[in-house]
Amino acid sequence: MADLAATGGTVEKRNWLTTFFTQLMIMLKRNTKLQLRSRASTFSQTILAPFIFMILLLILQQADYANQRKSVLDPAEAPLQGVYGCQGLNEGSPCINIMYTPTGSPVIDNIMTTFATNNAARTGENAFATEAAITDPAAGVTFTPSTQMGMVPVPSSAFIYDYALYSPNITKWGISFTDTPGPPRNVAYQVWYNTTNTANGTDIYGRQLVAMMRGLDEAILSVLNNQPTTLDVTLKDWPLIPPKTLSDTIIQNLGPVFFFCSEMVIFINVLNLIVTEKEHKLRHGMEMMGLKPSVYWISQFLSNSLLILIGAFVTAIFGLMMRFFAFTNTNFGVLVITFFLFGEGMLMLAFFITTLVRKARVAILIGIFVFIIGLLFESFVFSSSFVGYIWWDSGTSPTAWKILIFFPFFNFGKIFLDITTYTTGRLDTLTNTFIPGPGFAWSTLFDPLPADLRPTYGSGSQPDVPAPIESWRYLLMNMLFYGVLTWYFDCVIPDEFGWGLKPWFFLTPEYWGLGRRGKNQQALEWLRNEKRATKANPDLRPGEDRDVHAERLKTLDEGFSPAVRIINLRKVYGGFVRKKTDKVAVNDLCISFEEGKLLALLGQNGAGKSTSMNILSGLTPATSGDALMYNHSVRSQMPEIRDFLGVCPQHDILFDELTAKEHLLLYAGLKGVRKDTWDVLVEDRLKAVRLWKVRDQRAGTYSGGMKRRLSLVISTIGDPKIIFMDEPTTGMDPVNRRHVWDFVEKFKQGRVIVLTTHSMEEADVLGDRIAIMAHGRMRAIGTSIALKRQHGSGYRVSIIVEPENTELAKSTIAGMVPSAVLEDDSAGALLYQFPPPHRDAGRQSDLAAFIGYLEGSEDETKPNNEGDEAAGPWWVKAWGISQTTLEEVFLRLIRDANPQGYAGYEQSAAAVDTQLELIRQKSLRGSLSRRRPRQGGQ
Ligand SMILES: Nc1ncnc2c1ncn2[C@@H]1O[C@H](COP(=O)(O)OP(=O)(O)OP(=O)(O)O)[C@@H](O)[C@H]1O
Structure with missing residues (x-):
């Protein structure tokens, strides 16, 4: 294998801007790759969704x-009917059918009576009765009918007006006559009618009004000619020949809903994608490898904007192909920009929502909620100009639209309504001809809606x-608004590890990268203060091991300059208010790491190893204390530390859709x-952990052990000076584990590696020093040998003799090594315990002498001087020696750890003792391989 430390990992020093753009390009490449790998999803968002919604519209x-x-061709005809009785609040409620004026005119009274008689014949209802006249205008206004009244003569037109004003919706008709004798004689009348009826579209032809007028004319003719006269009118439609051009009423009414739904596919997908990356800690993983949060957001913005732009073009082109007005x-530009800006507004809203949630499931639920609200707006508000424009009516409070413009779907609904109002045209209901809209040119954007298009x-x-x-302006404002909210809440809302900036972070110079230089000085100053505090109390803390104490003092010593100093690091999990039940996961950890050395961190489940690693790698904030890495504080200088830090987290943080090679290239970038070293780097690293053959296979298809190896190798990218590996070999088979050990062993030259593990063998093989944690505290630290000497039970020698020689063996051993303690004696199997060296330094020679004796030359004391070629005492059939194992030390320390004041100590001391005994027996059995060859049948 090539020199891994030197191969390929050379990091370039770049300024902020170059780093930003390099990272941006890398992230864009990654996003594009992921989009291409999820072809179905990308295709659905950009092409399928617009197409399907457009086809449905079509x-x-x-x-x-x-x-x-x-x-x-032959529409039905219908005779014009009469005027039907009034309707109060409910059927049968009091109301007045007709008020007429003037009173006391026999001609007018006669006209009205004739009208009532003819009308009753047409409607089949009772004729309107002529009621007693109201003569006092002042009293009359407050008059309330007690039943349905027919025709009430009233003093004046003013009375009718006042009455309708003070007692609205009681009187159906008001007729005000003026009879001028002439010649020529003129009978004029004014019909008062409740216009809300027509405005609501319930009687669009005014059929009742025509019927009323026909009835009055008929009566006037009858009365003036003194001869009963009837005017019969029949209504019949023209034959209906539809116009060539028809109105796109469906696009006008349903277009906003459908195009809104089409955009929502991207919206929901973005929510899911970003929160899933957060939930699976993929973003954290990339940030630990130096990714700037701003690059992450901008890359997401650009990648998704591209999809939105494609979607906008596709929608506009499909709409044109389907010939919608x-x-x-x-x-065309107006269409594309409208769809694009709406998509962008929704994208930024999605970004903002992702900052508030941690689970993709919750994000999708919120997305559906937003979707439903938007859908209600598009379907009920913007399906007609009548409701869609009501927000700008003088009767509606402007506060309503000033709030609503903060929602992109409101702004989209408004402009799409403008577009359809200008373009769709309408069918004139009376003439049944198509009246085209004026069209929407670019310049139309700047014109307020003309009066004839307004409701x-x-x-x-x-x-x-x-x-x-x-x-458009409001949509741009939405982008900016939600963009700022995203930035703010992404910084302020604590992530699942508890990291979050102060609400006023943007006012601090550090956030903008100013005043960081002074931070090193501050960190050292802090160290001095901690040291002073410790000097004042340099004694052993209760229950503190001497080695741990020595490590504490060494760590605080300014004269000593290790690569990493962890000082009084503490982590308490709990709420804002301190409670007894708060979990102290790491308790005043003090330790230092030196270059070229690997520290293996051992501890039972829940001992606080991962928490310590998470604090050191910047995932979790410490409750108190600090760690200085090359004099950079973990609390305040994590961005700088990330430049020389590599992390292999306990749980693999991998992109299922990317291959091993792509992972390494992403992180190298x-x-x-x-760049010119990337290929060599990838080849070296993947070969070292035996993933080279599967380099182009997606990580999602890897086995657990393969994923672990990939995670481990990722942590070594970028020539890190410090690497934290949290249980890096979990799930690996013995062969691969050895390859990984080999790789780690070579890679540690000139670097600090801290590795947590549950494998004693791994700690023994790799650890230059081993630290053992229990209940958040460091219990022991030192080399493997030192730990065994310090905390082990010494050596154990087992001797197998013939049962009849047992007493001889015992007395001989007691004479030779008085410090040896007989632990077991059964059927010729003797087990002796020799105290650990530090506890009985003077007697070490006893053990050495005794071993020499067992291995020694021919024994003269042997009876009958049998021809035995083997060395050593004649009465020994076999013997073996074993040293304390690391596992034994570990279990002993766990057993002795004082759980006082801590919850969760689940392993009873008795259980640990049983385990210890099993280990002892095992190690002993292994040592009995030193069987002494004997001849004869003894
Ligand atoms: N986010 C958290 N909230 C509350 N308690 C936590 C949290 N994370 C860890 N803990 C608690 O802190 C203690 C230390 O956990 P940690 O994960 O550091 O242990 P560990 O030594 O890494 O264990 P393992 O070997 O199982 O990985 C445990 O009791 C755990 O329950």
């Missing part, structure tokens, strides 16, 4: 055309509709590795 439009095209009569409300007012360009 089908609906064709159905509507078919209906509009129906010819009716809204498309053929509108400037007229019941009050007679027309809304003051702003020019279409305003909607983010780390700023020189």
Whole structure:
């Protein structure tokens, strides 16, 4: 294998701008690759969704055309009917059918009676009765009918007006006559009619009005000619020959809904994509490798904008192909920009939502909620200009539209309504001819909607509709608004690890990269203060091991300059308010790491290893304390630290859709590795962990062990000076594990590697030093040998003799090595324990002498001087020696760890003892291989 430390990983020093653009290009490439790999999703968002929605519109439009095209050659005829009785609030409620004036005119009274008689004949209802005249105008205004009244003579037109004003919706008709004797004689009348009826479209032909007028004319003729006269009118439609051009009413009414839905596919996809990357910590992974958050967002913006732009073009082109007026009569640029800006507004809204949630499931739910609200707007508000423009009517509070413009779907609905209002045209209901719209040119953008295209409300007012360009401006404003919110909340809302900036972060110079230089000085100053505090109390802390204590003092020593110093690091998981149940995951950790050395961190589950690693790699903020890496503080200088840090997290952070090679290239790019060295780097690293053959296979198809190896190798990209590996070999088979060990061993030259593991063998093989954690505290630290000496139980010697020689063996051993303790004696199997060297330094020679004796030359004391060629005492059949294993040390320390004050100590001391015994027996069995060859049948 080539020199891994030197091969390919050379990092270029770049300025901020170059790094930014290099990372941006890398991220864009990654996004494009992911988009291309998810072909179905990308195709659905850009082409399929616009196409499907457009086809659905076309089908609906064709159905509507078919209906509009129906010819009716012989329409039915209907006689003009009479005037029907009034309707109060409910059927049968009091109301007045007709008020007429003047009172006391026999001619007028006669006309009205004749009218009532003829009308009753036509309607089949009772004739309107002539009621008692109201003569006092003042009293009359407050008059309330108690039943349905027929015809009430009233003093004047003014009375009718006042009455309608003070008692609205009680009187159906008001007739005010003026009879001028002449000659020529003139009978004029004015009909008062509740116009809301027509405005609501319930009686668009005014059929009732015509019937009323016909009835009055008939009565006038009868009375004046003194001869009963009837005027019969029959209404009949023209034969219906549909016009050649039909109106696109469906596009006008449903277009906003369909185009909105089409854009929502991208919206929901973006929500899902970004939050999934967050949930699976992929973004964290990239940021740990140096990715700038701004690059992440801008790359997402650009990649998705491209999809939106393609979608906008596709929508506009499909619309043109389907010959919809809204498309053929509108400037192409206006269409594309409208769809594009709407998509962009929704994209930024999606970005903002992703900052508020951590789970993709929740993000999609919020997306659906937004979708439903938008859908309601597009379908009920912007399907007609009557409701769509009501926000700008003088009767509606302007606050409504000033709030609504913050929602991109509102602005899109408005401008699309403008487009359809200008382009769709309409069928004139009376003439049944198509009246085309004026069309939407580029210049139309700047014109407020003309009066003839604006709706007229019941009050007679027309809304003051702003020019279409305003909607574009508001959509741009939406982009900016949600962009700023995204940036702010992405910084402020703490992630799942608890990192989040202060709400006023943007006011601090550090955020803008100023004043960072002073940080090193501050960190050292902090170290001095910590040291002073410790000096004041340099004693062993309760329960603290001597080695751990020595490590603490060394770490705080300014004269000593290790690569990494961890000082009083503490992490408490809990809420804002301190509680007893808060979990102290890391408790005042003090340790230093030197270059070229690997520290293996051991500890039972929940000991605090991963938490320590997460703090050191910038994933989790510490509750107190700090770590200085080459004098850079973890608390405040993480961006700088990331330049020389590599992290292999406990759980693989890999893109299922990218291959091993693409992963390495992505991270090499983010780390700023020189491009001309990429190929060599990738080959070297993948060969080292035996992934070269599967380099072009997607990581999603890898086995657990392969993923682990890829994660490990990623942490070594970019020539990091410090690497944290959290259980890097979990799930690896023994062969691959050895390759990885070999790789790590070579890679550690000139670097600091900290590795957590549950494999004692791994710690023994790789660890220059081993630290053991329990309950958040460091319990022991030192080399493997030192730990075994310090915390082990010494050596154990087992001797197998013939049962009849047991007493001889015992007395001989007792005489030779009095410090040896007989632990077991059964059927000729003797087990002796020799105390650990530090506890019985003087007696070490005893053990050495005893081993020498066991291995020694021919024994003269042997009876019968049998021809035995083997060395050593004649009574020993076999013997073995074993040293304390690391596992034994580990279990002993865990057993002795004082769980006082901590929750979650789940392993009972008795259980640990049983485990210890098993290990002892195992190691002993292994040592008995030193069997002494004997001849004869003894
Ligand atoms: N986000 C969290 N919120 C609350 N408690 C947590 C959180 N993360 C870890 N802990 C707790 O902190 C303690 C230390 O956890 P940590 O993951 O650091 O242990 P570990 O030594 O890495 O264990 P393992 O070997 O199982 O990975 C555990 O008791 C754990 O339950």
